[in-house]
Structures are given as C-alpha cells and as structure tokens.
Amino acid sequence: MKRDIIAGNWKMNNTQAGTKALIKDLAPLVADATCEVVICVPFTDIEVARKAIRGTNIKLGAQNVHWAPKGAFTGEISAEMLKELKVEYVIIGHSERRQYFGETDASVNARTKAALLGGLKVILCVGETLEERESGKTAEVVIRQINGGLEGIEKADLKKIVVAYEPVWAIGTGKTATAQEANDTIAIIRKAVRKLYGKTAANALRIQYGGSMNAKNASELMAMPEIDGGLIGGASLKAPDFAAVVHYNK
Numbered sequence: 681m682k683r684d685i686i687a688g689n690w691k692m693n694n695t696q697a698g699t700k701a702l703i704k705d706l707a708p709l710v711a712d713a714t715c716e717v718v719i720c721v722p723f724t725d726i727e728v729a730r731k732a733i734r735g736t737n738i739k740l741g742a743q744n745v746h747w748a749p750k751g752a753f754t755g756e757i758s759a760e761m762l763k764e765l766k767v768e769y770v771i772i773g774h775s776e777r778r779q780y781f782g783e784t785d786a787s788v789n790a791r792t793k794a795a796l797l798g799g800l801k802v803i804l805c806v807g808e809t810l811e812e813r814e815s816g817k818t819a820e821v822v823i824r825q826i827n828g829g830l831e832g833i834e835k836a837d838l839k840k841i842v843v844a845y846e847p848v849w850a851i852g853t854g855k856t857a858t859a860q861e862a863n864d865t866i867a868i869i870r871k872a873v874r875k876l877y878g879k880t881a882a883n884a885l886r887i888q889y890g891g892s893m894n895a896k897n898a899s900e901l902m903a904m905p906e907i908d909g910g911l912i913g914g915a916s917l918k919a920p921d922f923a924a925v926v927h928y929n930k
C-alpha cells in the first residue's frame with residue numbers, strides 16, 4: 681500500500697531559532713498523522729531540525745544536492761554531507777532552481793543519481809510554466825522532464841523517488857490548479873513513468889501536487905485518485921496551517 685506524503689518546502693525561510701520554534705509547535709499537531717510528514721529545510725537549519733524532530737514522526741529533507749561526490753564546486757553540498765546529518769529526502773529540480781539557477785533536465789538527472797547513490801530519497805519536481813500551459817504544451821513538458829529526470833535510473837531505485845507535480849503558475853500565486861487539472865496532469869506523468877518502468881512500478885510511485893496547496897484545498901486535491909501527497913510552500917511555514925494540510929483526511 682502506498683502511503684500519502686505531505687512535505688513542507690520551507691524554501692529560503694527560517695533561521696535556526698525560527699526552525700526550533702516552528703518544529704516545537706508543529707510536532708504535537710502532526711503526531712497523529714496517517715500520512716508521511718516531511719520538512720525540507722535550508723542547509724543551515726538541518727542540524728537544528730535534526731535535533732528538534734528527534735522522537736517525533738517528522739522526517740527531514742533538504743532542498744538540493746550536488747551531482748558530484750566532492751570537489752571544486754563552490755557553494756554546493758554533496759549527498760554524503762546530507763546523509764551525515766541524517767537527511768532522508770532531498771528536493772531536486774524545483775522550478776525555482778530551474779528558473780533562477782539554470783537547472784536543466786540533465787542536471788536534475790545527475791543530481792538525482794548522486795542522491796540515490798548517496799542513500800537519499802528524492803522528491804523530483806516537474807511542472808509547466810503559464811506560457812507552456814497556455815500554448816497547450818503541458819503534457820509535452822512534463823513528459824520531457826520525467827524522461828530526462830529519470831534517464832538511466834534503475835527500476836529498483838524508483839521506490840526511493842517521489843515525483844512532485846508543481847505547475848509553475850500555481851506556485852506562490854494563490855492560484856491552484858483545480859483538483860481535476862492536477863489529477864489529469866498527474867495521470868499523464870504516471871503514464872510516462874509506466875512507459876519507462878511498467879504498470880506496477882508506475883502505480884506504486886507516489887506523485888504529489890504542489891502549488892498554493894493549503895488547509896482549504898488540501899482535502900479536495902488529496903481526494904483525487906492520482907494524487908498521493910502534497911509539496912507545500914507558504915502554508916508549511918506556520919504550524920497550524922501545515923498541520924491542517926497534514927490532516928486533509930480529517
């Protein structure tokens with residue numbers, strides 16, 4: 681059985697003090713969660729977060745990882761470094777990375793391979809821009825991102841991957857894809873995965889929706905058959921808001 685996964689992407693928010701306080705507030709609120717609960721924090725908050733989540737059901741994630749095991753890559757962080765800090769998940773290929781930091785399907789693929797090799801689980805992000813959606817290219821874009829991102833990755837490793845479908849136009853804008861739109865595109869993504877790995881593996885893959893997901897719309901989105909979780913930005917920064925999303929089924 682697949683278990684739904686709700687992950688918070690804190691992006692570039694919270695210093696160490698804020699991290700401690702937020703986790704302290706959040707932990708009791710999500711202790712009864714039936715889904716998997718993850719927070720993906722800035723690198724500088726990882727150590728503090730690791731200590732703060734001890735004894736809770738909250739799992740730890742990071743927001744990026746480099747493709748090389750080590751070397752002259754100023755400003756980057758390796759899988760081994762994250763693993764040492766007990767990081768379990770890492771977000772790769774977020775649209776903000778693609779948009780502002782030149783991330784490509786090839787670099788996303790290289791980072792994904794490095795993460796898997798280093799023993800991390802991956803939240804692999806895909807999603808179309810507004811322009812791509814309006815010109816009818818949504819399917820083409822997400823299929824390309826899936827094929828590129830997963831290129832050369834073994835079927836056995838697919839179990840360690842979660843895909844996040846985040847339409848770029850819905851991120852931080854307050855505009856959510858309708859539950860039906862999200863479900864339809866996720867079905868397209870799953871079909872692309874099925875072509876690569878077969879039906880059983882594709883059905884077992886967890887695919888999240890992300891983009892202005894919050895307490896109000898989480899239940900409707902999560903009720904859709906193709907949606908197995910959420911990747912939450914803004915609403916993950918306040919404990920009651922994130923807890924409400926985690927309790928989408930209550």
Ligand code: 13P
Pocket residue numbers: 689774846850851852853854890891892893911912913914915
């Ligand atoms: P918002 O929930 O703030 O729209 O962000 C979504 C997102 O980008 C999560 O990775």
